[in-house]
Amino acid sequence: MKKKYFLSMMLSFLVALGFITPISASSKEVKTDITQFRILNWTKKEASAVYETNIFYLSMDWDASAHGANLHEGDYFDITLPDQMIFPTDSSHTDFHLYANDGKTIIGNAHVTPYTSGGGKVRVTFTDYVNDRYNVKGNIYLAAHFDTKEIKVGEENTFEITVNGKVSSKTIKITGPTELKNEVLCKWGSKDMDPTRANWSMRINHCKRTLDDATLTDTLGDSGEAYIKDSFKLYEVEFNAKGGIVSRKTVTTENKLSFSEDCSSFTLHLGKMEGTSYYLTYKSTYTPSTLLQNKATLKSEKDIWVHKAGYRSSDAGGNGDGDLTNKIKIIKVDANNGETRLKDATFVIKNVKTGKTYELTTDEDGEAISQKLVSGEYTIEETKAPTGYIKNDKVLTVNLNDGSAVIKTITNEAIKTSVKVTKKWNGEKKDSVTVNLLADGEKVKSVTLNEENKWTYTFDDIPEYKNGKKIEYTVEEEPVEGYTTEISGDQEEGYVITNTENFENGNENGPKAETGNNTGEGTTANETNKKAKHGKVSQSVAETGDHTEILFIEMLFIVSAGVLLFIYRKTKN
Template identity: 30%
Template sequence: MKRKRKLLAILMSLAMAWQGVSFANADELASPASASTVTSSTETGSQGSPSEEDIRAEQAKQEAARQAAASAINATTGKAINVNANAVYVNKDNTAAYNNEEIDNYAQFGVSVDFTVPEGQTPKAGDSTTFQLSDSLKIQKSDSFQIKDGDQVVANAVIDAANRTVTLTYTNYVEQRSDIKGKFWLSLQVNSDKETEAKQLSNSIKVNNTSDLAIAGTINYTGITKDKDFDLVKDSWTNFVEETDAAGNKVYLIRYRVLVNVGARTNITLKDTLGEGAFSYYSSDEHPVSIRKGVWQRGQYVNGNWVADEVNGKNFDIRNSQKTGPATQNTALEAQYKAAVGKKTFTLNLGNTAADEGFEIVYYAKVDGKPVTNFNYHNEVELDSDGAGGKPLKKEYNVNVQSAGGEASGDTFKIKLKKVNEDQKALAGAVFAVSNSDGAEVGRLTTDANGEAILSGLLRGDYTVKEVQAPEGYLLSDDSYSVKADMFDVAKVATLTVVNNKAEAKRNLYVTKKWVDAGDKAQSRPKQVTVELLRNGEVIGVTQELSQANAWKTSFSNLPKYDENSKAYSYTIREKAVEGYAPAISGTQELGFTLTNTVSNKISIPVTKVWSGKGDHPSSVTVRLLADGKEIAKQDLFANNNWQYTFTNLERSKNGKEIQYTVTEDAVAGYTTKISGDASTGYTNIITNTKNSQNPNDPGNKGGGNGGSATPSRSNNRGGNNKSNTPGSVLDASREPGNSQDKAQGKNGSVLNASRNKKADGSVLDASRSTSTGDNSRALQYLALFATTGVGLLAWVLAEKKRKKAEK
């Protein structure tokens, strides 16, 4: 029994220790603070860290989006342009709105479409928009027309009657205008093959085979109507027939038809006359005259076969006397017509007719040239006969050309110019010539009392602006100014500000001489030195003497600032050689020059600060002098030392090797730094700081406290509430979040890098200690707790055993 108790106590201790370890591991694997639902130290709520699969999927998605965007950019020609549009029914010639009059299967009506091209579509020449009619509507014939803005073609339109489409193909007009607005109209009929019954017919137009555009209103359609009884009919096809004649010319034909059903008559004559206009009778093998005499019968064609229906038949057809087939042609009467070809009138002697007999006469008239739109091609026919009961009949018919058409407009652009002098004062009377990308002058600008001028009516494109006359007292600028198409703002205005320089503008240039020769202990300093003036790098024969008498200071006065082309002169100085001394020059023509002479066994390094760009700049900067890459001195530059300094009395060599000096500048936020001049150029060391763009999205904006670098320093990423790893964010390939403080804490859902085994201080853990959270403190606590409990229990068992033994 005692052995059993002892063994049981040991087993219990081991079990409790193992349970402690299990609890600790369970905490690591299923704690509420695990990687899937971490509560951040900087914000509350859960955050999800993406898996490797999530990351790859997101990267693939982004790459697909990038490629799609690139494809869209590259697809600059031949693309479908979606438009905003509305459509309404109109009368057949688009002169008035349709007013719900009855429309039968022969009648024509129109549809008018207004459309605008949204700015985001950015159409190019060759792009197109297709409008497709529903199959309830019919276009009489294929055709083409132009949509124009005045004399400029905006789009070429092609009508495909078989497919019921109108396709607009844009010209380069749309590249030069914005807010394109257009309109076109078509003459249509109801498609009686599709629609046979009377109804209020609603229709739509499909745009680019995607969006449906409803046509406002409905058509009051009568269905297929029954032909009325008649005595004399004169009509025509509503569309011209095209043919190529023997000479290869395209001719336009009007197809006329005359139907005679006057009952029993004798000695019938029919006279046909064409009205004003350049057209005459015509006949050819393809379009001959056809004159048939027969018996009129009601019925209709079904699948190409005539089916008689004397009571309810909707149509008439002229049949042979037995009504077993169509009437045959009368060649004698056709010969009478052919004799009139080329004329404007003919007369047919039709002879006699019985009560049920009649005639069908089909012939053509040729229009000289292309048919004139909205001109009435008038034709009339008169029928007479013998006998008291045969009263004369007269019918008229006008053919009015109703071709499709269109019109459009687009916005134009403006160039606005502002002319000022160096002090930003407005200047009147400056004249500028504006030329397009082909070099052709498109207009001139003359500035008013406010220094402003505007040139309107321009197409979108690239322009060059050049001054041709300067304001009085100012120099004519030789510069040309470019206006690019992308410079026009949302108001379609591109603005230029041009500065003119005064013809007599002068400047003064100051020079100060300094000596670095231990106070002239060697007494080798000359009594005076000569300084030469250089203009645009060339000696112009102007010198000044510096000596003790003028305290080693002088100036070059009343120097012209600009040349005859208004270009600013660049002035510099140089010293005529002084034996035993080496010169170093700092400064600019604006700041003045400091000429430092150093004894020849030593060297001086000048530094000059230049600010470029408008606006305020820092009140000081720090420059550092490095010898063979090691800093040996530094200096602040500011207004009081005229933004220039010379590091003096420097050694030329060390251990027999020439020392290489360099100058650096501490980073200046918001500026890009450029340093010119090194050992090979004489250590001029001009440090130019150029102000960066204020637009944070501008690629040129390289500001920040990192010396203009485009990549921010990690040392700047240690702020308090940095939330670089936000919910749903995708980490880079290493899966290492950007916030170093978050990594140290191992919180807010951050995912460690691929090794996943870093301590808070960045050192690498042993592989056996790798965790999901990077925090083992609680596991060790639980293990220690349960181990202590087990040891205590074992100690109690042993003490109890010893006590009982002592009692015995």
């Protein structure tokens, strides 16, 4: 009984395990070609020669398109690496991703197996990105250095890689140390055990010149990195003809070495050098995989020498891409700027024969991709435009064939608006003024207002939205000397900019009051006074004239009354 119960439980467990364990097609090695094999220098530029001890990169363009649309997750290809090269063994170099063109989606994972005797193997394993895609291809690059026992310095050397039994080769010259001639300053960077630091070395006065009041400076510029103060070591040395150190003794840097406040530069005072040679080593902070450059300068009383150097830590990486099969991809862009991708546009895709429909919405990258579809004729219709855009009413008809994809770029016109601005003057008009249109506080357009355009202008054909949000448009006037500026109105009704002349300008009649239309053809205060004398304006208008005489009479009356009151009281007493 117990035995039957146990067997029953085991059977149930195995059945359950079958449900939860995914069953996938077995992975396989796929045919892949290397279409280009290059060797790059430490700055990742193609090299025709490499120094024997330098780090460099293998760059390989791979192409798996011969496999058609039958690639699947788990499929892989292997690359056999040259035996004359040594490959890093740390995890950042042995395991890394290959990314699609968006820089985010992983198309494959690479694993490097370095051999202790030199050479090695790379296996690239595809992710589910390749499912239902064809024309899959990309690039992979690896850092390496030479096995100096296996190369010929000063000669052309040929290196080979192998994929699917097919060999690709590259020939470059390997250089080595040569006798130095008249070298005063040389500098180079190298790897530190700590990946967040860089080592620097400097050879000073190899040619044994006499230098008066020698000063060495070095700077990291605006890289954001800093020198590490306690890492500096100075040696007085004897160099051989090729720059190798024959002997050395430590020299103190106390009272000789100083740093800038942020430690991005230093100064080393070497004083008088009568044929003395030095070797200087130090460290700086470093951001992995970046190119860090700096500049050393050696000055004496009569001469100056400059040497630039750089350092980049070795790395590995790759990329790839492929076209979709049996899918429809929509790319939504701004009609006036094809670089601007638009999200949240909604489409309905319809199979003409069956009537079956599918709804798609564009993502942050302005793209929408259908599920795998049966071949046939389809229509694509936009049902909702992105915020701030006019819906594209054109219905597209496309034919989808087995083993291929349909990619359509569909544009939208932005919703446009306008902003009107009018100029008014209280005082003597200037010849012209400049008015700026601001979109959310940023200047986007300018216009010159003058008599020719009747002191008014409308900014037309400007977008109403940006990134799905309504733009706030305002205006500003570039300063007009001797005037105070006041801006009224709003974006919908238009803005009015009124300039009032300041009293200190010396206009004894004060500012001219504009009462006419916005062309500037108003009636001045002086003209109003003249009309008032002939009874041609109302009392309310006449009161806007000059009050100087009235004010003087009132003041004279008050003073006279005070004098009379004073005399009256004296007389009474």
